[in-house]
Amino acid sequence: MDVANLSRKEQVIRAAAALFREKGYVAASMRDLAQKLGIEAASLYSHIKSKEEILHSLCFDMAAEFRKSLDAVEQLPAPASEKLRQGIIGHIEVMAKDLIASAVFMNEHRHLSQPYLRDFLLLRINYINRFKSIIEEGVRSGDFKDTIDKKLAVMTLFSSLNWMPQWYDPGSDINSSELGEQLADMLVNGLKKGR
Amino acid sequence: MDVANLSRKEQVIRAAAALFREKGYVAASMRDLAQKLGIEAASLYSHIKSKEEILHSLCFDMAAEFRKSLDAVEQLPAPASEKLRQGIIGHIEVMAKDLIASAVFMNEHRHLSQPYLRDFLLLRINYINRFKSIIEEGVRSGDFKDTIDKKLAVMTLFSSLNWMPQWYDPGSDINSSELGEQLADMLVNGLKKGR
DNA sequence: CCTACCGATCGGTAGG
DNA sequence: CCTACCGATCGGTAGG
Numbered sequence: 413m414d415v416a417n418l419s420r421k422e423q424v425i426r427a428a429a430a431l432f433r434e435k436g437y438v439a440a441s442m443r444d445l446a447q448k449l450g451i452e453a454a455s456l457y458s459h460i461k462s463k464e465e466i467l468h469s470l471c472f473d474m475a476a477e478f479r480k481s482l483d484a485v486e487q488l489p490a491p492a493s494e495k496l497r498q499g500i501i502g503h504i505e506v507m508a509k510d511l512i513a514s515a516v517f518m519n520e521h522r523h524l525s526q527p528y529l530r531d532f533l534l535l536r537i538n539y540i541n542r543f544k545s546i547i548e549e550g551v552r553s554g555d556f557k558d559t560i561d562k563k564l565a566v567m568t569l570f571s572s573l574n575w576m577p578q579w580y581d582p583g584s585d586i587n588s589s590e591l592g593e594q595l596a597d598m599l600v601n602g603l604k605k606g607r
Numbered sequence: 608m609d610v611a612n613l614s615r616k617e618q619v620i621r622a623a624a625a626l627f628r629e630k631g632y633v634a635a636s637m638r639d640l641a642q643k644l645g646i647e648a649a650s651l652y653s654h655i656k657s658k659e660e661i662l663h664s665l666c667f668d669m670a671a672e673f674r675k676s677l678d679a680v681e682q683l684p685a686p687a688s689e690k691l692r693q694g695i696i697g698h699i700e701v702m703a704k705d706l707i708a709s710a711v712f713m714n715e716h717r718h719l720s721q722p723y724l725r726d727f728l729l730l731r732i733n734y735i736n737r738f739k740s741i742i743e744e745g746v747r748s749g750d751f752k753d754t755i756d757k758k759l760a761v762m763t764l765f766s767s768l769n770w771m772p773q774w775y776d777p778g779s780d781i782n783s784s785e786l787g788e789q790l791a792d793m794l795v796n797g798l799k800k801g802r
Numbered sequence: 803c804c805t806a807c808c809g810a811t812c813g814g815t816a817g818g
Numbered sequence: 819c820c821t822a823c824c825g826a827t828c829g830g831t832a833g834g
């Protein structure tokens with residue numbers, strides 16, 4: 413496999429990501445994808461093994477990026493509320509680098525077949541649990557309220573983060589680092605003015 | 608169309624909702640659905656006109672419930688932060704009444720064809736804008752921070768609410784009214800302890 | 803609610 | 819990267 417092939421494969425994957433996001437994985441056909449690239453459907457298979465291989469690489473590449481971001485945050489010698497803030501900002505920045513892949517990661521991963529689906533869900537639950545640990549640390553240290561359900565808190569956090577690619581327009585909205593800051597502020601401090 | 612027919616149609620729609628949620632609208636086949644009901648695929652069409660009719664009724668029925676809930680909240684003679692709280696609680700309670708339909712509403716509406724898709728999106732943007740007005744009212748009255756991006760605030764709110772059906776288990780988690788309260792508290796007041 | 807079927811489209815392969 | 823094609827499956831209809 414030479415450099416030219418890799419690059420063409422990347423083009424296929426990027427075009428597929430846009431199509432998967434637009435129509436959904438199942439409704440997006442390999443003929444649609446081929447047409448986007450100006451080739452015949454059968455020709456796609458000199459670059460990729462299967463439709464699912466594309467979905468697999470999109471989902472697992474994003475998962476690896478999220479993991480890397482959180483690895484760095486966990487090293488910080490900072491209180492839980494600051495770690496959570498940085499975790500949120502990092503997550504947003506990973507997504508902002510590829511909003512299309514992020515949307516596919518979020519909405520289409522369920523169409524992975526076994527055993528990839530299981531592997532994917534294990535990665536995700538692990539990532540979520542690491543955020544949950546930060547929240548628990550903050551409750552223990554008195555940084556966060558002890559009245560809130562921790563599962564609810566972490567899932568609410570995740571929902572907010574992961575739907576960003578559905579509505580965020582990098583052209584007309586605020587930039588991605590400000591977005592991360594504001595999202596962190598809203599989730600940690602709330603909408604209400606300080607008393 | 609007599610009562611027996613209506614009731615059978617309801618059974619078809621409920622079984623379809625569960626299937627749409629599990630596999631996604633496109634991947635869920637009418638043969639799957641028929642098998643769940645113990646009949647032949649062709650027999651489904653004595654109860655429903657098309658696969659899309661089922662999706663249409665699921666999405667628009669949910670939209671009507673959300674609208675009704677918000678109508679009541681807007682009447683309240685209360686400050687914006689309380690209206691927002693009640694709006695959140697109402698939204699959660701509508702979803703809790705039918706978690707399966709709520710999940711389909713959220714994830715599968717994009718497979719509606721035109722002009723239904725357009726109508727659906729108009730209803731949704733209207734609903735979102737009504738929440739946005741409540742937030743703006745709160746900023747004007749000094750109830751909410753004026754530093755937060757209002758689009759970000761309202762979309763974050765929505766993401767949190769709408770993903771609830773994906774993770775909430777009414778059996779093992781807190782009950783739905785407590786869920787609404789806690790979600791409202793987290794979004795309005797944040798995770799951090801009051802200063 | 804069934805049998806029998808339709809045309810369309812799917813992901814993918816063989817062989818060049 | 820192409821032509822030619824495969825078996826499987828899709829939503830839906832005709833006619834009972």
